[in-house]
Amino acid sequence: MAGDTLLLDYGSGGKAAHRLIGELFLKHFDNPVLRTLDDAARLELTGPLAMSTDSYVVDPLFFPGGDIGTLAVHGTVNDVAMLGARPRYLSCGFILEEGLDMEVLERIVASMGNAAREAGVCIVTGDTKVVPRGMADKVFINTTGIGEIIANPSPSGHSARPGDAVIISGSMGDHGLTILSHREGLNFSADVRSDSAALNGLTERLLLEVGDIHVLRDPTRGGLATTLNEIAGQSGVVMRIAERDIPVRDAVREGCSFLGLDPLYLANEGKLICILPQEKADAALAVLRQSPLGTEAARIGTIVAADGAGPGRAGQVILETPMGGHRLLSMLEGEQLPRIC
Amino acid sequence: MAGDTLLLDYGSGGKAAHRLIGELFLKHFDNPVLRTLDDAARLELTGPLAMSTDSYVVDPLFFPGGDIGTLAVHGTVNDVAMLGARPRYLSCGFILEEGLDMEVLERIVASMGNAAREAGVCIVTGDTKVVPRGMADKVFINTTGIGEIIANPSPSGHSARPGDAVIISGSMGDHGLTILSHREGLNFSADVRSDSAALNGLTERLLLEVGDIHVLRDPTRGGLATTLNEIAGQSGVVMRIAERDIPVRDAVREGCSFLGLDPLYLANEGKLICILPQEKADAALAVLRQSPLGTEAARIGTIVAADGAGPGRAGQVILETPMGGHRLLSMLEGEQLPRIC
Numbered sequence: 001m002a003g004d005t006l007l008l009d010y011g012s013g014g015k016a017a018h019r020l021i022g023e024l025f026l027k028h029f030d031n032p033v034l035r036t037l038d039d040a041a042r043l044e045l046t047g048p049l050a051m052s053t054d055s056y057v058v059d060p061l062f063f064p065g066g067d068i069g070t071l072a073v074h075g076t077v078n079d080v081a082m083l084g085a086r087p088r089y090l091s092c093g094f095i096l097e098e099g100l101d102m103e104v105l106e107r108i109v110a111s112m113g114n115a116a117r118e119a120g121v122c123i124v125t126g127d128t129k130v131v132p133r134g135m136a137d138k139v140f141i142n143t144t145g146i147g148e149i150i151a152n153p154s155p156s157g158h159s160a161r162p163g164d165a166v167i168i169s170g171s172m173g174d175h176g177l178t179i180l181s182h183r184e185g186l187n188f189s190a191d192v193r194s195d196s197a198a199l200n201g202l203t204e205r206l207l208l209e210v211g212d213i214h215v216l217r218d219p220t221r222g223g224l225a226t227t228l229n230e231i232a233g234q235s236g237v238v239m240r241i242a243e244r245d246i247p248v249r250d251a252v253r254e255g256c257s258f259l260g261l262d263p264l265y266l267a268n269e270g271k272l273i274c275i276l277p278q279e280k281a282d283a284a285l286a287v288l289r290q291s292p293l294g295t296e297a298a299r300i301g302t303i304v305a306a307d308g309a310g311p312g313r314a315g316q317v318i319l320e321t322p323m324g325g326h327r328l329l330s331m332l333e334g335e336q337l338p339r340i341c
Numbered sequence: 342m343a344g345d346t347l348l349l350d351y352g353s354g355g356k357a358a359h360r361l362i363g364e365l366f367l368k369h370f371d372n373p374v375l376r377t378l379d380d381a382a383r384l385e386l387t388g389p390l391a392m393s394t395d396s397y398v399v400d401p402l403f404f405p406g407g408d409i410g411t412l413a414v415h416g417t418v419n420d421v422a423m424l425g426a427r428p429r430y431l432s433c434g435f436i437l438e439e440g441l442d443m444e445v446l447e448r449i450v451a452s453m454g455n456a457a458r459e460a461g462v463c464i465v466t467g468d469t470k471v472v473p474r475g476m477a478d479k480v481f482i483n484t485t486g487i488g489e490i491i492a493n494p495s496p497s498g499h500s501a502r503p504g505d506a507v508i509i510s511g512s513m514g515d516h517g518l519t520i521l522s523h524r525e526g527l528n529f530s531a532d533v534r535s536d537s538a539a540l541n542g543l544t545e546r547l548l549l550e551v552g553d554i555h556v557l558r559d560p561t562r563g564g565l566a567t568t569l570n571e572i573a574g575q576s577g578v579v580m581r582i583a584e585r586d587i588p589v590r591d592a593v594r595e596g597c598s599f600l601g602l603d604p605l606y607l608a609n610e611g612k613l614i615c616i617l618p619q620e621k622a623d624a625a626l627a628v629l630r631q632s633p634l635g636t637e638a639a640r641i642g643t644i645v646a647a648d649g650a651g652p653g654r655a656g657q658v659i660l661e662t663p664m665g666g667h668r669l670l671s672m673l674e675g676e677q678l679p680r681i682c
Contacts, residue, residue, distance in 0.1 A: 009675025013562030016675045037575065038497050039558060040393035040424035042490060047388070052381035053432035053485060054468045057476075083381035091394035093483045095436070098679075127395045127483075132679055136398075137476040142434045144394060144485035149383060156379050217380060222354030234378065334350025334357045338439075338473055 006100040011130030024106060025126060028113035029092075033124040041124035043089055045148060050085035052076055053144040059339040061108065061139060063182045065174075065194030066269070068139055069111035071341055074198045074269055075220065076143040077119045081200040082216040082272070084151030084207055090116060092126040093142040098133045108139060119198035121145065147200075151207045159214040160235035162305040165281035167274045169202065169288050170195070170296040171247040172224050176266025177255045179340050186259075191251035197270030197293050205291075206274060210283045215275035220341060222332070223265040227273060228317045229331040238312035241301035241329065244322045265332060267340045275303065347441040352471030365447060366467060369454035370433075374465040382465035384430055386489060391426035393417055394485040400680040402449065402480060404523045406515075406535030407610070409480060410452035412682055415539045415610055416561065417486040418460045422541040423557040423613070425492030425548055431457060433467040434483040439474045449480060460539035462486065488541075492548045500555040501576035503646040506622035508615045510543065510629050511536070511637040512588040513565050517607025518596045520681050527600075532592035538611030538634050546632075547615060551624045556616035561682060563673070564606040568614060569658045570672040579653035582642035582670065585663045606673060608681045616644065 009016035026035065033041045056072045066074075073090065080087040092112070096105065116123050153159070174195040181192060199218065206213055215235075219227040224246070232239045248256075248263045256263050270293060274284055281299055288294030306314035317329040350357035367376065374382045397413045407415075414431065421428040433453070437446065457464050494500070515536040522533060540559065547554055556576075560568040565587070573580045589597075589604045597604045611634060615625055622640055629635030647655035658670040 007675065008679045011679065012673075012675040013567050014673045014675045017563075018672075036497065036499065037571075038424060038499075039420040040391040040426065040486075042424060042495055043388060043390045043392055045388040045390055047384060047386040049384045049386055049487075050381040051384055051430060051432055051485075051487065052466050053434045053483070055434040055436050055470050055483060057436060057470045057472050059476075079380040083379060083383060085381065089392060091392055091485045093394045093396040093434075093485075095396050095398060095481055125393050129396050129398045130679060131398050131478065134475070135400075135478040135680075136481070137472065140436055140477070140481065142394070142396060142483035142485075144432045144434075144483075145381075146390075146392065146487060154379075154383055156377065158377065158379075220354070222358075226354050230378075331359075332353075332355040334348065334353040334355045338349045338352065338471060339476075 004102040006096055006098060006102060006105065006130060008098050008130050008132065011128055020128060024109050028109045029123040031122045033122060045088060048149045049146050050080045050083035050149055051146045052079035053142065054079065055140060055142040056341060057140050057339050058179065058341050060182055063178055063194055065178060066196030067108060067111050068141060069108040070115045070196045071269060072141040072143045073112050073115035073119060074196050075341060076145040077121055077198045077200055078218045080145040080147045081203040082218055083149065084154040085147035085149045086204060087121050087145050087147035087200050089124045089146050090121050091144045092123050094128045095136050095140040096128065096130045097136045097138050098130055100138055119200060155213045155216040157215055157217060157231045157234035160231055160237050160275045160303045161214060162237060162303050163278055164214055164275045164303040165278045165299055166239060166301040167281060167284055167297060167299050169272045169294040171249045172268060173248060173252045173256065173263030173266035175269040176340055177252050180337065181255055192255055195268055195270035199272050202288065202291055202293055205287050206284055209287055210280055212280055213274060213276050217273045219271060219273055220267050220269060223267055225264040225329050226331050232317050233315040236306060236314045238304045238306055239301060239317045240304055240320065241317060242320045245298050245300045247296045247298050269341065345443040347437055347439060347443060347446065347471060349439050349471050352469055361469060365450050369450045370464040372463045374463060386429060389490045390487050391421045391424035391490055392487045393420035394483065395420065396481060396483040397682060398481050398680050399520060399682050401523055404519055404535055406519060407537030408449060408452050409482060410449040411456045411537045412610060413482040413484045414453050414456035414460060415537050416682060417484040418462055418539045418541055419559045421486040421488045422544040423559055424490065425495040426488035426490045427545060428462050428486050428488035428541050430465045430487050431462050432485045433464050435469045436477050436481040437469065437471045438477045438479050439471055441479055460541060496554045496557040498556055498558060498572045498575035501572055501578050501616045501644045502555060503578060503644050504619055505555055505616045505644040506619045506640055507580060507642040508622060508625055508638060508640050510613045510635040512590045513609060514589055514593045514597065514604030514607035516610040517681055518593050521678065522596055533596055536609055536611035540611065540613050543629060543632055543634055546628050547625055550628055551621055553621055554615060554617050558614045560612060560614055561608050561610060564608055566605040566670050567672050573658050574656040577647060577655045579645045579647055580642060580658045581645055581661065582658060583661045586639050586641045588637045588639050610682065
């Protein structure tokens with residue numbers, strides 16, 4: 001299909017659409033469930049289940065460390081995993097702009113297929129819509145994932161408890177800064193690349209080998225600051241975070257300084273937050289650091305009761321600055337960084 | 342939110358995004374699973390399961406008989422139901438254009454909430470992305486549905502057998518002609534309205550009260566002709582269809598004649614094809630006709646073996662014309678009718 005561009009016909013349900021399915025999607029996603037090509041996929045799966053959905057509209061489509069296809073697999077796999085589940089199946093819905101270069105589409109589809117195989121999930125059902133030129137920007141992808149819950153109770157944003165330790169699996173801001181700098185043509189450092197990765201291997205080890213995990217969350221849109229605020233609010237606790245303990249790569253720190261951004265509000269696509277009892281913190285850090293995805297894992301703070309001593313009300317995140325002061329790490333109104341994922 | 346327009350902030354993951362979730366999605370979709378607001382939904386559901394996904398990009402957003410919100414619920418509910426499943430849960434991913442009128446969004450969300458309640462499904466997890474003006478056309482919605490399979494074996498496009506009867510639940514082409522005429526400003530008949538409807542009540546009765554259903558399929562994009570061709574191909578059989586037995590409303594017939602379209606290639610959003618042994622055909626018709634969604638149900642043809650007497654090779658659909666002749670009802674290359682659903 002090299003040199004071809006996408007026609008409206010490909011989204012019509014007619015012969016052209018069937019060729020697209022056969023030559024592109026079955027080629028890269030092939031598995032016995034998808035191959036039946038019925039309106040729905042039949043899955044052998046036993047509950048309780050986790051289900052999560054995300055649409056991906058990232059601009060640019062390709063960037064150092066990944067592309068819209070890897071994000072569409074990793075992002076949804078990670079959301080399912082964060083509920084204490086083993087992700088198993090993905091659906092995939094494409095909205096494509098007429099005139100799209102078919103080589104671009106095939107690169108993305110191949111990338112999704114590889115990411116799915118690496119994460120151990122199957123893409124079992126899909127849909128393609130083609131809209132006329134100018135009615136969408138090249139490629140949008142929705143993936144919805146389901147998996148078997150392997151933790152009882154499931155980790156939840158509501159389950160952070162006073163005394164718990166707050167751990168993150170690595171450096172913050174890599175994905176967000178990569179997208180922004182690449183979009184603006186500011187390739188100011190070769191070291192800046194997206195952390196796009198599937199975290200289900202890590203979460204499964206945390207759940208099965210460490211256990212008693214109260215909260216798992218991936219700090220994507222809105223970054224670490226927004227996600228910590230969500231958890232503090234859902235659990236009705238105060239979170240005390242030591243800024244100096246948050247790993248941020250030098251290149252990201254420099255890029256943020258140049259662009260006037262705070263890495264704590266930038267999206268990550270291959271990092272997790274794990275909140276669990278203090279006495280389990282070392283075991284969790286050990287598990288994380290054994291994986292290439294968690295070599296920089298760090299304990300960054302503690303959950304305290306809303307009525308305890310010290311600053312902070314229920315739902316607030318208090319950042320202890322390197323100088324020893326305290327400031328409120330608030331949730332922003334909006335981050336004004338569209339199309340980051 | 343009347344008078345407001347959608348800002349990029351609403352898709353950021355920050356406070357504005359949280360307000361959108363609280364004031365709009367929780368208001369109209371409310372259920373205990375969604376209310377946890379974790380990254381994924383925890384579902385008590387045991388397999389085997391059916392899973393299906395569709396993105397909806399229909400233009401215009403509102404039309405006689407429905408809107409993009411009803412389609413997004415009905416279309417996915419129907420695809421899950423066609424695998425012999427009881428649809429239970431939907432995910433919902435919005436891609437919204439900056440500047441969208443918030444009243445338009447709320448109308449759509451309310452419409453989805455109502456359609457979900459009527460169909461007996463819960464919207465349990467969601468995602469919203471906002472893209473800058475001009476990067477998408479107003480509203481795109483993906484829904485992914487899962488449900489418990491209640492038929493063993495599941496109906497499948499591969500299961501049509503020589504001797505089976507082919508039944509449809511009502512008139513063809515209503516949805517497609519409604520969208521086209523409304524888009525072109527050709528409101529040539531007040532009688533033309535979309536058939537957008539959830540068919541899971543009908544399919545459940547067919548499966549449980551009639552049984553032995555070989556194929557269930559909803560003839561959406563590409564219409565009856567395309568779907569019959571898909572089934573004939575998957576099952577490796579010939580399908581013989583009597584054109585005079587296919588119900589088409591007068592207003593649709595006239596509209597098609599005016600626009601030079603064939604109603605057999607126009608999308609339906611509230612009709613099903615049921616293929617089952619001849620001896621069960623009357624029972625299936627009786628069940629369908631008891632429902633307001635199936636009053637015009639009709640038996641339109643028969644499955645014959647590929648090597649049998651008469652015209653047609655494996656995978657072909659032979660239309661017997663009202664004059665008594667035969668013609669091949671082929672799958673079109675593309676229908677050139679983008680954004681019909």
